Amino acid sequence: MIPANFEYFAPKTIEEALQLLEQHGEDAKILSGGHSLIPVLKLRLASPGVVIDIGRIAELKAIKVDGSTISIGANATHAEIAANADLKTHCPLLAETAAQIGDQQVRNRGTIGGSLTHADPAADWPAAILALDAEIVARSSQGTRTIKAADFFLDLMTSAVESDEIVTEIRIAKPEQPAAAVYLKVPQSASGFAVIGVAAQLKVTNGKCEAASIGVTGLAPKAFRASSVEAALVGKTLDEAAINAASAKADAEADDAMEDIHASGDYRRHLARVFAKRAVLAAAAKA
Amino acid sequence: MKISLSINGTSYDTDVEPRLLLVHLLRDVAGLTGTHIGCETSICGACTVMINGKTAKSCCVLAVQADGAEVTTIEGMAQDGQLHPVQEAFWEKHGLQCGYCTPGMIMAVCGLLKDNPNPTDDQIRHGIEGNLCRCTGYQNIVEAVKYSAEKLNAQK
Numbered sequence: 001m002i003p004a005n006f007e008y009f010a011p012k013t014i015e016e017a018l019q020l021l022e023q024h025g026e027d028a029k030i031l032s033g034g035h036s037l038i039p040v041l042k043l044r045l046a047s048p049g050v051v052i053d054i055g056r057i058a059e060l061k062a063i064k065v066d067g068s069t070i071s072i073g074a075n076a077t078h079a080e081i082a083a084n085a086d087l088k089t090h091c092p093l094l095a096e097t098a099a100q101i102g103d104q105q106v107r108n109r110g111t112i113g114g115s116l117t118h119a120d121p122a123a124d125w126p127a128a129i130l131a132l133d134a135e136i137v138a139r140s141s142q143g144t145r146t147i148k149a150a151d152f153f154l155d156l157m158t159s160a161v162e163s164d165e166i167v168t169e170i171r172i173a174k175p176e177q178p179a180a181a182v183y184l185k186v187p188q189s190a191s192g193f194a195v196i197g198v199a200a201q202l203k204v205t206n207g208k209c210e211a212a213s214i215g216v217t218g219l220a221p222k223a224f225r226a227s228s229v230e231a232a233l234v235g236k237t238l239d240e241a242a243i244n245a246a247s248a249k250a251d252a253e254a255d256d257a258m259e260d261i262h263a264s265g266d267y268r269r270h271l272a273r274v275f276a277k278r279a280v281l282a283a284a285a286k287a
Numbered sequence: 288m289k290i291s292l293s294i295n296g297t298s299y300d301t302d303v304e305p306r307l308l309l310v311h312l313l314r315d316v317a318g319l320t321g322t323h324i325g326c327e328t329s330i331c332g333a334c335t336v337m338i339n340g341k342t343a344k345s346c347c348v349l350a351v352q353a354d355g356a357e358v359t360t361i362e363g364m365a366q367d368g369q370l371h372p373v374q375e376a377f378w379e380k381h382g383l384q385c386g387y388c389t390p391g392m393i394m395a396v397c398g399l400l401k402d403n404p405n406p407t408d409d410q411i412r413h414g415i416e417g418n419l420c421r422c423t424g425y426q427n428i429v430e431a432v433k434y435s436a437e438k439l440n441a442q443k
């Protein structure tokens with residue numbers, strides 16, 4: 001399995017990369033970790049004439065935590081996010097999600113920016129990014145724009161990133177109660193991709209839920225916020241009955257459920273409800 | 288495209304097509320056939336090597352991405368005719384049968400023990416989840432990892 005030939009560029013700055021992208025237009029593909037793109041090239045599902053490797057742009061790697069914001073460079077690898085001490089303190093949901101992606105080899109190469117842009121419906125990051133209400137920063141030679149996580153995933157393997165744009169950074173407001181969060185998944189046994197993944201970030205005061213945000217991946221062609229669960233939790237005392245009633249709505253926003261060799265649509269819906277319940281229980285227990 | 292990289296401490300300057308996979312560079316250009324190709328689809332881990340000290344599946348990396356990097360393959364593990372402690376552990380604990388998965392498995396075990404020098408059984412099984420073995424049933428591989436950990440910790 002050998003990719004079709006292409007021309008290769010390895011720019012050192014974002015400006016250089018954007019210039020190359022503008023010059024080569026639709027014929028060019030960005031390469032970061034390569035753990036989604038290279039398999040696609042090997043299968044010749046895509047044969048771009050030009051590959052622009054952004055893996056050598058140092059400024060895309062930074063992970064910063066200051067004041068009220070967390071900023072993660074698009075090229076931060078899953079392994080770097082999983083191991084980052086600041087993130088473990090200020091947003092453990094990120095580190096916990098990263099640690100559950102694929103295997104050590106995949107985590108050492110794959111990046112958060114690549115995963116989000118690729119928008120695989122079974123990817124883990126979308127659930128966490130939705131639950132954290134993150135913003136994705138994309139740059140083109142025309143300028144910079146910020147896309148809310150809720151507007152970022154458009155359809156199966158389709159994100160809001162345009163072909164002349166590079167995702168530079170993921171921004172997250174520090175959660176008020178960082179510990180009250182959890183990511184739980186049912187992995188596909190070979191690749192580790194999520195059959196279902198549920199990320200929950202809560203704010204709980206004296207047992208009462210003040211805020212809840214829940215991201216669900218793996219169920220529908222695109223990851224989504226389980227708004228019905230969230231609405232059913234807020235204002236309630238988080239006992240088992242309340243959590244049961246709320247998590248029964250975990251698939252309410254999914255018009256279509258995916259079906260494949262790993263699970264039927266009905267089973268995925270069932271898993272979403274069960275894992276939403278477990279995730280909320282676990283996050284509440286940590287609050 | 289001209290690239291230069293170090294493989295097991297030896298520098299290689301070579302001209303490659305950008306589409307050449309790192310595993311093919313290692314096997315066909317450098318002649319280091321210890322790195323195996325099992326699935327070619329990034330699943331089995333047989334092609335695992337270290338790039339700048341971090342494990343990677345070399346069938347999912349372009350050779351040009353490794354330009355300037357230090358690559359370590361199974362051939363770089365033994366020093367002065369002495370097996371690396373992890374290699375010795377696989378021998379001692381019968382951590383292999385046909386040996387096809389072994390070079391990649393050993394590199395993954397080195398990666399695992401670097402991050403976690405004292406893994407539990409469960410952490411060991413998670414640590415090698417990117418490497419498939421069709422022969423051993425993993426039990427003796429887990430034993431070999433524990434033995435490796437003891438050996439490496441004793442060296443410190």
Ligand SMILES: Cc1cc2nc3c(=O)[nH]c(=O)nc-3n(C[C@H](O)[C@H](O)[C@H](O)COP(=O)(O)OP(=O)(O)OC[C@H]3O[C@@H](n4cnc5c(N)ncnc54)[C@H](O)[C@@H]3O)c2cc1C
Nearest residue numbers: 032033034035036037102110111114115123124167192193
């Ligand atoms: C064996 C295996 C197991 C895996 N298991 C999991 C798993 O359990 N969970 C999971 O979530 N994922 C899993 N993955 C996918 C992995 O996380 C990928 O690394 C990730 O989806 C893509 O990131 P990348 O950096 O490798 O992107 P690349 O493959 O380099 O790029 C992916 C796509 O995004 C575009 N792109 C990349 N970066 C940018 C950017 N900054 N701006 C604009 N466009 C960009 C590329 O053009 C391409 O279209 C697995 C992959 C493999 C090979």
Ligand code: FES
Nearest residue numbers: 325326327332346
């Ligand atoms: S040959 Fe590379 S993972 Fe199987």
Ligand code: FES
Nearest residue numbers: 384386420421422
């Ligand atoms: S020993 Fe044969 S595949 Fe592992």
